[in-house]
Amino acid sequence: MERSQKVTLLMPKETPVPAGGFEPASSEYAFADRLAAWKARWGINRYRLGIKPGLYALEGPSAGSPVFATANYKPSFDALRRNLKGVSAWLLVLDTKGINVWCAAGKGTFGTLELTRSIRETGLGKLVSHRRIILPQLGAPGVSAHRVKAYTGFSVVYGPVRAGDIPEFLRLGNKATPQMRLVRFGFEDRIILAPMELVYFGKYLLPAALLFYFLGARSDALLTVFTLLASTALAPALLPWLPGRSFAVKGAFAGLLGITAAFPLLRLGPLPLAARVMLYVPAASFIVLQFTGCSTYTSLSGVMKEMRAALPAQAVCAAAGLLMLLGGVLWR
Amino acid sequence: MALRYLKGVSTLKLDVDKCIGCGMCVEVCPHAVFKLEARKAAILDSDLCMECGACSGNCPVQAITLKKGVGCAAAVITGFLRGTEPDCGCGDGSCC
Ligand code: SF4
Ligand code: SF4
Numbered sequence: 001m002e003r004s005q006k007v008t009l010l011m012p013k014e015t016p017v018p019a020g021g022f023e024p025a026s027s028e029y030a031f032a033d034r035l036a037a038w039k040a041r042w043g044i045n046r047y048r049l050g051i052k053p054g055l056y057a058l059e060g061p062s063a064g065s066p067v068f069a070t071a072n073y074k075p076s077f078d079a080l081r082r083n084l085k086g087v088s089a090w091l092l093v094l095d096t097k098g099i100n101v102w103c104a105a106g107k108g109t110f111g112t113l114e115l116t117r118s119i120r121e122t123g124l125g126k127l128v129s130h131r132r133i134i135l136p137q138l139g140a141p142g143v144s145a146h147r148v149k150a151y152t153g154f155s156v157v158y159g160p161v162r163a164g165d166i167p168e169f170l171r172l173g174n175k176a177t178p179q180m181r182l183v184r185f186g187f188e189d190r191i192i193l194a195p196m197e198l199v200y201f202g203k204y205l206l207p208a209a210l211l212f213y214f215l216g217a218r219s220d221a222l223l224t225v226f227t228l229l230a231s232t233a234l235a236p237a238l239l240p241w242l243p244g245r246s247f248a249v250k251g252a253f254a255g256l257l258g259i260t261a262a263f264p265l266l267r268l269g270p271l272p273l274a275a276r277v278m279l280y281v282p283a284a285s286f287i288v289l290q291f292t293g294c295s296t297y298t299s300l301s302g303v304m305k306e307m308r309a310a311l312p313a314q315a316v317c318a319a320a321g322l323l324m325l326l327g328g329v330l331w332r
Numbered sequence: 333m334a335l336r337y338l339k340g341v342s343t344l345k346l347d348v349d350k351c352i353g354c355g356m357c358v359e360v361c362p363h364a365v366f367k368l369e370a371r372k373a374a375i376l377d378s379d380l381c382m383e384c385g386a387c388s389g390n391c392p393v394q395a396i397t398l399k400k401g402v403g404c405a406a407a408v409i410t411g412f413l414r415g416t417e418p419d420c421g422c423g424d425g426s427c428c
Contacts, residue, residue, distance in 0.1 A: 292402030300401025
């Protein structure tokens with residue numbers, strides 16, 4: 001997809017290097033970068049994707065070049081520089097402990113104080129003649145633009161949500177259209193999260209499935225795998241079409257779909273099957289409830305509300321399922 | 333098909349009297365909750381609000397109040413277990 005394009009790095013030798021100094025960067029996106037992004041998605045070495053915070057010079061910027069801020073999370077940094085092909089700019093990489101802009105802003109590490117510190121320590125004010133810094137809009141929850149202005153003299157301009165819109169944003173003279181300001185949670189945005197979910201819950205559920213298999217509980221091994229797939233891959237894919245607004249409810253339906261898909265392979269009588277439904281549906285409901293953290297539209301108040309209802313319901317349902325299984329064993 | 337979360341739960345409040353109509357809230361909100369009308373901000377649909385706090389933090393006159401937080405069940409559980417506010421671990425391999 002990305003045609004590699006040679007970018008010559010012109011270091012501005014005339015510019016006096018400030019106390020903090022800066023490093024060259026390129027807008028080229030190489031195989032190694034793509035590999036890192038892919039690994040991040042599958043949760044491999046995800047927390048070793050921090051890059052060095054500080055100021056980077058992209059394609060020999062001058063005193064008039066724009067300044068962009070980002071997080072020291074490699075995929076965030078890469079998304080920014082890739083979309084600045086042919087643009088000379090200063091990239092201010094904040095120390096967010098290797099976490100992406102959106103999450104770091106929620107925690108406040110991508111925030112007013114770190115931005116202020118970074119502007120001061122890199123001597124940015126001496127390198128550029130203007131007083132404007134472009135931030136990703138998703139950094140806004142951590143930043144108070146008026147306070148940054150008061151502390152550093154720099155005006156914060158919020159750029160588009162998606163780095164891909166940066167060329168258009170620049171073309172419009174640093175203006176983001178209302179469309180650029182909206183967070184979407186479309187099919188692609190959701191399905192890209194599935195591997196991460198699969199790996200995270202698979203860590204627990206795949207060994208459990210193996211254990212069931214070797215204990216001779218073949219149906220439970222199957223149901224565990226199908227529940228895992230239904231709640232981590234099917235649910236994100238079908239999210240808008242699963243009934244209800246609550247993630248726990250959507251998850252319960254995803255769990256039912258999983259069991260239905262596994263049904264032809266199961267060898268269970270009606271009562272043991274009913275007990276399994278009581279067990280695996282709440283499990284799927286619980287897992288999908290965790291997906292609220294990945295979604296880009298759930299509020300804390302909403303999550304708290306649904307958890308207060310869902311967690312007890314899931315527990316009661318699973319307990320009833322266990323009792324039914326136990327009863328079934330004793331009956332025999 | 334549009335995804336919408338639970339109704340009537342957002343803690344978002346706007347004090348129109350304080351508002352100076354600067355438009356920052358319209359600019360930073362990722363869910364287009366605000367609009368600017370006759371030099372004053374107005375809430376279009378608070379059910380779309382995810383309580384990210386971008387608007388309240390960037391309002392220069394503190395006209396917007398809300399209980400900011402991350403809508404993440406794992407964070408709520410972590411916070412509950414540690415006896416703190418919901419805390420997004422973001423280091424334990426969860427997704428965000
Ligand atoms: S808290 Fe976030 S989502 Fe809610 S209105 Fe403010 S900016 Fe919009
Ligand atoms: S940011 Fe505050 S002052 Fe500015 S328009 Fe919004 S509510 Fe009004």
